[in-house]
Amino acid sequence: MIRETYLNALTLGLFVVIPAWALIADEPFTITLMTRAAIFAIAAIGLNIALGIGGLVSLGHAVFFGIGGYAMGILAYHAQTYTPLAEWPFLIDGTKSMPLIWLVAVVVSALAAFVIGTLSLRTTGVYFIMITLAFGQMFFFFTISWAEYGGEDGLSIYVRNGFPGLNTLAPIQFYGLCFVILCLVLLFTWRLSKSSFGLALNAARQAPVRVETVGLDPTRLKLVAFVISGAITGLAGALFADLNRFVSPTMFSWQTSGEIMIFLILGGVGRLYGPVVGALAFVALEHWLGGLSDYWHIYLGILLLLIVLFGRGGLIGLASGKAAVHD
Amino acid sequence: MTDPVLETRDVCKSFGALRASRNISLDLNAGEIHAIIGPNGAGKTTLIGQICGTLKPDSGSVRLLGQDVTGLATRDRAQRGLGRTFQISSLAMEDTVLQNAVLGALGATANPWRFWKDVLKDTDLRTKAEEALHRVGLQDHALSRTAELSHGQRRQLEVAVALTKEPKAFVMDEPMAGMGSEGSKRLTEFLDELREQAPILLVEHDMDAVFALADRISVLVYGEVIATGTVDEIRSDAAVREAYLGEDA
Numbered sequence: 001m002i003r004e005t006y007l008n009a010l011t012l013g014l015f016v017v018i019p020a021w022a023l024i025a026d027e028p029f030t031i032t033l034m035t036r037a038a039i040f041a042i043a044a045i046g047l048n049i050a051l052g053i054g055g056l057v058s059l060g061h062a063v064f065f066g067i068g069g070y071a072m073g074i075l076a077y078h079a080q081t082y083t084p085l086a087e088w089p090f091l092i093d094g095t096k097s098m099p100l101i102w103l104v105a106v107v108v109s110a111l112a113a114f115v116i117g118t119l120s121l122r123t124t125g126v127y128f129i130m131i132t133l134a135f136g137q138m139f140f141f142f143t144i145s146w147a148e149y150g151g152e153d154g155l156s157i158y159v160r161n162g163f164p165g166l167n168t169l170a171p172i173q174f175y176g177l178c179f180v181i182l183c184l185v186l187l188f189t190w191r192l193s194k195s196s197f198g199l200a201l202n203a204a205r206q207a208p209v210r211v212e213t214v215g216l217d218p219t220r221l222k223l224v225a226f227v228i229s230g231a232i233t234g235l236a237g238a239l240f241a242d243l244n245r246f247v248s249p250t251m252f253s254w255q256t257s258g259e260i261m262i263f264l265i266l267g268g269v270g271r272l273y274g275p276v277v278g279a280l281a282f283v284a285l286e287h288w289l290g291g292l293s294d295y296w297h298i299y300l301g302i303l304l305l306l307i308v309l310f311g312r313g314g315l316i317g318l319a320s321g322k323a324a325v326h327d
Numbered sequence: 328m329t330d331p332v333l334e335t336r337d338v339c340k341s342f343g344a345l346r347a348s349r350n351i352s353l354d355l356n357a358g359e360i361h362a363i364i365g366p367n368g369a370g371k372t373t374l375i376g377q378i379c380g381t382l383k384p385d386s387g388s389v390r391l392l393g394q395d396v397t398g399l400a401t402r403d404r405a406q407r408g409l410g411r412t413f414q415i416s417s418l419a420m421e422d423t424v425l426q427n428a429v430l431g432a433l434g435a436t437a438n439p440w441r442f443w444k445d446v447l448k449d450t451d452l453r454t455k456a457e458e459a460l461h462r463v464g465l466q467d468h469a470l471s472r473t474a475e476l477s478h479g480q481r482r483q484l485e486v487a488v489a490l491t492k493e494p495k496a497f498v499m500d501e502p503m504a505g506m507g508s509e510g511s512k513r514l515t516e517f518l519d520e521l522r523e524q525a526p527i528l529l530v531e532h533d534m535d536a537v538f539a540l541a542d543r544i545s546v547l548v549y550g551e552v553i554a555t556g557t558v559d560e561i562r563s564d565a566a567v568r569e570a571y572l573g574e575d576a
Contacts, residue, residue, distance in 0.1 A: 188442075196446045200439035203419040203430050210417045210427075213379070214434025214492065215405035221439065 004320040008273040014280065015179055023172050031171040032243070037283040038178040039239045044263035044275030045185050046232030051261070052270030053193060054225040055205030060116065060132030061260050063139050064230040066252035067112055068105035068237020070143065073155040073247035075101050080158060098163045098177075102238055109234025110227050117226035121219050133254055140252040154248025161242055168242070178239055182276070185232055190272055192228075201225050233260070262300075266307060268314025277315050330393045331356050332526050333409075333496045338377055338387035340370075340550075347373040348384065349550045355496060355526045360518065362529045362537045365547035366570075371530045372414070374547065375500050378528070379411050380404045392495060406437055410494030410525070412485040414501045418473050424484055425469040428456035431491035459490040463517065479510040486517075494525050503533040515539055538562075546570070 002010075015038065022030035043065055050056040078085045078094025086092040095101060120131045144152050160168045168174045192198050204211045204218035211218040241247045250256065259282070267278025285303070289296035311318040331354035340348040347370040355361045365371055376382035378389055380401035388397045396404050405411070418427050429446060432455040433439055447453060460466050463483040468476065476484065482502055489497060502518070503511040515536050518527060522542075531537050537544065538558050545555040548570045554561060561567055 191443045191445075194445045194447070195443055196433055196439045196441040196449070198442075199422075199426060199430055199446045200433060202422065203427075206419040206421060207417050209381075209413075210419060210430070210488075211434075212401045213405055213411050213413075213417070214431045214488065215402045215437060216434050216439055217400075217402055224440075 002319050004271075004273075004316060004322065007277075007316060007319055011273055011277050011280065012183075015182070015276075019172060019175050019179075028171045031175050033283055033287055035171070035175045035178050035243055036240075037280045038175070038182045039236050039243060040260075040263055040279035040282065041276040042178075042182050042185050042239065043233045043236035043260050044267070044279055045182075045189055046229045046234075046236060047260050047264055048229075048270065048275050049189060049192070049232065050222075050226050050229035051264060052274065053198065053201050053205065054222050054229075056121075056222055056226060056229075057129050058120075058132045058226070058229075059129045059254065059257050059261065060120075060134075060136035061230070061233050062136050062252050062254065062256035063112060063116065063132075064109040064233040065237035065240065065256055065260065066139055066143065066247075066249075067109045068234035068239075069241035069247040069251040070149070070237075071105035071108055071234070072101045072161065072238045072241040073157060074149060075104060076157040076161055077149065077155050096159070096161045098161045098168070098238075098242065101161060101242075102235055105234045105238035106231045109237070110231040112234075113227045113230025114223070117223045117230075121223055121226070133257070136252060136254050136257050140249055140254070143249040143252055150248070152249060154246060154250075157241075157245045157247075160245055174243070178243075181235070181239070185235075186272065186276070193272065197221070197224070262304065264314075265304065266314055268316040271314065271316050274314055274316055281315060329357065331390075332392060333378070333498075333528060334390040335374075335378060336388045336390065338374070338384045338389065340373055340377060340382065340384050347550050348377065350387070351547075351550075351552055352387075353528075353545055353552065353555070355528050357526055358522055359542040360522050360527045360529055360540045362531055362541035362544045363547055364531065364534075364537060364544060369547040370550040371547055372500065373550075375411075375498060375530060378498055379409060405434065405492065408492075408495030408525075410489035410492050410497045412482070412489050412497070412499045412502055414504060414530075416478075416481040416485055418481060418484060418488070420472070420474040422473055423470050424460065424465055424473055424476065425453075425456060427473055427484060428460050428469075428487050428491055429453060431459070431488035432456050435492040455491050456487075459487040460484075462490060463487045464513070479506040482506060482510075483514070486514075496525055497521070497527040498530075499527055500530050501532060502529070503531055503536050511536055 019031050019034045047061050050058050075094045076096055079096045084091055085094055116135050120128055123131055149155050162168055163177060166173045200211060200216055201221045204221045208218040237251060263278035263282050264275055266281050268274030285300055289299050307314060313322060333355040335351050335353050338348050338351045351374060363371055377384045380399060388395050391407055391409060429452050432452040460469055463486050465483055465487060502514060511533055518540055541558055543555060543557060544561040545552050546567045553570060554564045554567050
């Protein structure tokens with residue numbers, strides 16, 4: 001058995017060593033795979049705040065992933081076609097600047113999470129799952145019929161957006177950017193889990209009555225968690241769109257929501273590095289198993305089944321021999 | 328005489344045809360322990376729910392420190408000084424004992440909206456939490472997980488969490504339940520002192536504890552208070568003996 005801290009360090013180490021090796025060996029595709037893993041990890045860290053700490057089983061996180069994607073797609077589309085995004089009440093132009101796109105992605109995702117959370121948190125349990133799923137489907141079908149931005153075909157962005165001082169078209173530089181964001185998001189989540197808010201949210205998951213009795217509002221705590229969660233997943237969506245230079249309604253599909261949840265279950269729900277391990281494992285399986293068979297999802301399914309049945313703590317739980325999350 | 332700290336006035340609550348509370352008027356004065364006893368199904372838990380805000384009375388009012396709190400949510404009553412312990416321990420089981428106590432102290436500040444600073448390194452909250460744990464005798468278990476505590480220790484932790492809020496009145500739902508005789512003896516001594524800090528409305532089945540502690544006792548039968556009085560008065564009340572204590576009590 002490996003101590004969980006070593007395991008976490010090892011995981012983060014892989015995110016440094018593999019791309020470094022790929023750079024030296026001139027394997028740009030591997031760098032792209034690692035970028036994909038880093039972005040998926042960020043998306044799942046977002047979900048982990050709602051699900052792992054707050055206990056909110058959201059099957060609608062694709063909404064935020066998609067909003068992030070479309071924030072990038074729409075802004076960059078207007079920039080590349082030199083058309084204004086809006087002329088009224090004042091002129092808004094598109095942009096090719098990543099920081100600006102991220103800001104829009106985070107703000108719009110947070111707003112959407114606030115609205116969806118406010119409505120969904122009136123319910124619990126399976127109803128919460130269904131209502132978040134329903135919101136996801138609403139966005140999915142809306143984008144399919146949104147002809148202005150490509151409808152079902154989505155939007156292609158020909159040149160990757162820019163970041164001051166970087167050549168984002170070089171895979172390793174874009175990867176570096178994603179990796180730094182991953183580390184920052186991890187740092188934030190780690191602090192959050194130890195903070196006043198984290199303590200109260202954690203208790204709101206385990207014993208909402210207790211939180212109420214000490215004089216705090218568990219629902220409001222969960223709503224704030226949902227908003228933070230949505231914002232982080234939205235940021236990941238913007239990065240994912242830039243990785244592919246393409247957005248489509250698929251980002252909003254319930255399969256996407258499911259995949260984000262799979263990263264989390266695979267790695268370990270509620271663990272800081274659970275989403276990171278899960279996303280890395282998923283991308284690795286997708287690549288290797290996908291190379292062996294078109295039906296690789298079957299093997300993924302079997303693996304998930306085994307983890308849910310025998311290792312509730314996910315891969316980290318299995319490796320460290322600790323099913324429960326505790327420090 | 329000063330206003331009672333906690334008071335119910337003509338509280339009524341029905342569930343369908345079952346009248347769980349019938350015109351219950353009780354008060355809790357500073358410095359006293361007021362025990363509520365009654366057979367199972369007498370409506371004690373329903374009454375506590377209405378006092379603490381988880382249930383809304385059909386009619387009547389609940390007053391805390393002279394103010395009507397009938398329309399307030401549980402958390403708002405807690406902010407105004409109502410400290411509650413549960414019959415069935417309601418604690419964050421995966422968290423440590425200290426974390427549960429710190430949560431109580433955090434609740435008292437009404438400000439959980441800090442996202443960066445380590446809450447366990449907040450000296451104010453931590454001091455309050457550790458003091459409360461010390462008072463109930465759990466200081467050596469501060470870093471144990473709550474799930475590892477014995478049943479009795481969890482009851483002590485319930486009390487400690489309530490203590491961190493420095494409440495104006497305690498409402499305790501069977502704090503002795505499931506405790507060994509040694510544990511309930513210690514808790515009895517502790518509650519005896521605690522009444523000086525804030526009065527206690529005590530729902531309890533352990534009659535030894537009730538008779539040892541209570542300044543006044545109210546007897547609840549079928550949703551109705553059939554008698555309120557001192558220990559001696561209740562012991563000698565014929566209606567109470569018949570309804571509850573049994574002839575040979």
